[in-house]
Amino acid sequence: MSEFEKLKIVTRYELLKQFRRKRFYGVLAISLLAVVLTIGLYQGLDLPRRMGVPQSTINQHGAELFAIFVTSMGSLAILGAVFFAGDAVASEFERKTGYILFPNPVKRTTLVVGKYLACFIATAAILGVAYLISASALLVFYSQVPIGIFGSLAIALMLACFVISMAFAFSSVLKGGMGATIATLLTYMIIFSIVSSSLAYADFNPWFMPDRAGDAMTATYGIDFREAFGGMMGGGPVMSGMAQASQNPTLSFFVLLGYAVILLGVSIWMTKRREMI
Amino acid sequence: MKEIIVIDGLSKYYNGFLALDNLSLKVRENEDVALLGPNGAGKSTTLKLLCGLLYPSSGSMYINGVDVVEERERAISEVGTMLETPEFYPFFTPDETLGYLGRLRGMHGRELERRIREVIKLVGLEKWGKVRIEKFSRGMKQRLALAQALLHDPQILILDEPSLGLDPRGMVEFREIIKKAKKKKTILFASHLLTEVAKICNKVAIIDHGKLRFYDDMSRLKKKYRSLERAYLKLTEGEI
Numbered sequence: 252m253s254e255f256e257k258l259k260i261v262t263r264y265e266l267l268k269q270f271r272r273k274r275f276y277g278v279l280a281i282s283l284l285a286v287v288l289t290i291g292l293y294q295g296l297d298l299p300r301r302m303g304v305p306q307s308t309i310n311q312h313g314a315e316l317f318a319i320f321v322t323s324m325g326s327l328a329i330l331g332a333v334f335f336a337g338d339a340v341a342s343e344f345e346r347k348t349g350y351i352l353f354p355n356p357v358k359r360t361t362l363v364v365g366k367y368l369a370c371f372i373a374t375a376a377i378l379g380v381a382y383l384i385s386a387s388a389l390l391v392f393y394s395q396v397p398i399g400i401f402g403s404l405a406i407a408l409m410l411a412c413f414v415i416s417m418a419f420a421f422s423s424v425l426k427g428g429m430g431a432t433i434a435t436l437l438t439y440m441i442i443f444s445i446v447s448s449s450l451a452y453a454d455f456n457p458w459f460m461p462d463r464a465g466d467a468m469t470a471t472y473g474i475d476f477r478e479a480f481g482g483m484m485g486g487g488p489v490m491s492g493m494a495q496a497s498q499n500p501t502l503s504f505f506v507l508l509g510y511a512v513i514l515l516g517v518s519i520w521m522t523k524r525r526e527m528i
Numbered sequence: 529m530k531e532i533i534v535i536d537g538l539s540k541y542y543n544g545f546l547a548l549d550n551l552s553l554k555v556r557e558n559e560d561v562a563l564l565g566p567n568g569a570g571k572s573t574t575l576k577l578l579c580g581l582l583y584p585s586s587g588s589m590y591i592n593g594v595d596v597v598e599e600r601e602r603a604i605s606e607v608g609t610m611l612e613t614p615e616f617y618p619f620f621t622p623d624e625t626l627g628y629l630g631r632l633r634g635m636h637g638r639e640l641e642r643r644i645r646e647v648i649k650l651v652g653l654e655k656w657g658k659v660r661i662e663k664f665s666r667g668m669k670q671r672l673a674l675a676q677a678l679l680h681d682p683q684i685l686i687l688d689e690p691s692l693g694l695d696p697r698g699m700v701e702f703r704e705i706i707k708k709a710k711k712k713k714t715i716l717f718a719s720h721l722l723t724e725v726a727k728i729c730n731k732v733a734i735i736d737h738g739k740l741r742f743y744d745d746m747s748r749l750k751k752k753y754r755s756l757e758r759a760y761l762k763l764t765e766g767e768i
Binding site: 252257260261264267268271272346347348349350351352353354355356357358526527528 | 542576579580581582583601602604605607609611612613614615616617619620624625628629631632633634673676686
């Protein structure tokens with residue numbers, strides 16, 4: 252039997268595992284709630300006008316502005332990916348399930364990649380539903396779906412790949428799944444944020460930072476962010492500069508892809524070396 | 529008889545602690561060998577090394593002539609294992625768990641279904657095949673671990689404290705399963721239970737402080753030391 256056949260088996264059963272866990276449905280519920288709430292509040296409170304977005308932008312790019320708000324909420328699902336991936340490798344050692352799984356004629360690379368694919372598919376399923384609801388709302392309220400939503404989904408999926416890779420890297424090094432989950436969240440939400448913001452304040456464009464590259468999921472709609480949001484953000488030119496720093500989507504896609512591949516490689520390498528002591 | 533397992537000058541350090549010291553051992557086809565020794569003697573380390581779960585500090589291991597370090601997947605393809613206190617994915621049922629592991633070993637379709645039913649019945653879990661493992665006791669998990677070790681009808685069984693957690697009935701049933709299996713299989717099995725070992729195995733390896741102290745037939749051991757217990761106490765410096 253080829254390793255590819257084994258990869259399909261590992262992915263299938265790992266996916267079944269994900270779908271059996273309560274956390275999958277928890278992340279799905281929170282993501283959908285965030286999307287539905289955003290749709291309701293955006294429309295009910297007429298948010299762009301109250302936020303001071305120029306009327307000309309609202310008239311010209313109403314659907315795109317709505318899409319930016321709604322799809323960025325759907326991307327909450329990406330953080331859910333951390334909970335799927337954090338314990339993927341570590342739990343085999345921590346909970347000793349590796350004593351059953353590893354003494355089988357299957358390469359650890361296959362096991363890690365299969366687990367990775369399962370986490371990605373679970374995250375993509377939630378993201379897909381969130382984007383589908385967003386697209387449906389766009390059709391209902393604006394009778395159109397901006398083409399940029401597909402680019403946004405592509406960036407969101409790539410951001411999910413990156414986050415899962417980072418969680419896998421931590422999971423293959425750290426002793427426990429909880430530690431890997433927390434380390435991933437802290438690194439993504441705090442460490443990256445500090446570095447990116449500091450660089451932006453110092454007038455460097457942090458295009459190479461994964462969190463900023465991820466922000467590009469709102470930059471696929473062809474809207475000039477300075478024009479649309481610059482005025483509403485306090486802090487004058489610095490904040491305006493940060494808004495402008497929403498990235499080039501194509502570049503961001505490849506930045507995230509690069510990080511995802513490297514970190515997955517690190518995870519595979521570490522898992523292969525790790526011993527069941 | 530063909531040498532199925534060959535361990536040659538195997539040593540293993542854990543952060544500077546020597547757990548296994550230049551161990552050499554050969555197990556021939558259809559032999560059943562018990563690894564005996566006190567806690568920390570190196571029994572589990574030996575078995576984990578053989579299954580490719582640890583990397584040796586020095587030395588080599590071959591299963592069916594295949595180097596375990598160089599070609600782990602091929603070396604263990606004919607091995608069924610039961611190591612430590614086994615844990616399973618709690619969200620799966622035994623049927624699903626065995627389906628997963630069987631497919632990874634190239635089994636499929638009706639043959640796999642039939643074999644799953646067979647081993648589930650063999651270990652007495654017929655009524656539990658479709659119940660999630662999160663509801664299982666330690667003894668039930670131990671039975672399932674034995675089922676997965678036997679699933680692909682392997683030529684070799686590597687078992688570490690296989691009767692741990694079983695109730696007296698479970699231990700008797702386990703012994704009968706192993707006795708039946710050993711007619712066709714090579715068995716390497718680590719245990720603390722001397723009576724269990726005496727009933728199942730006809731060859732004994734006694735390890736202490738990572739070193740092999742004795743390796744021979746049970747009959748020769750009894751001739752030399754009068755009983756397995758005396759041999760164990762003497763060879764492990766009274767540590768029991």
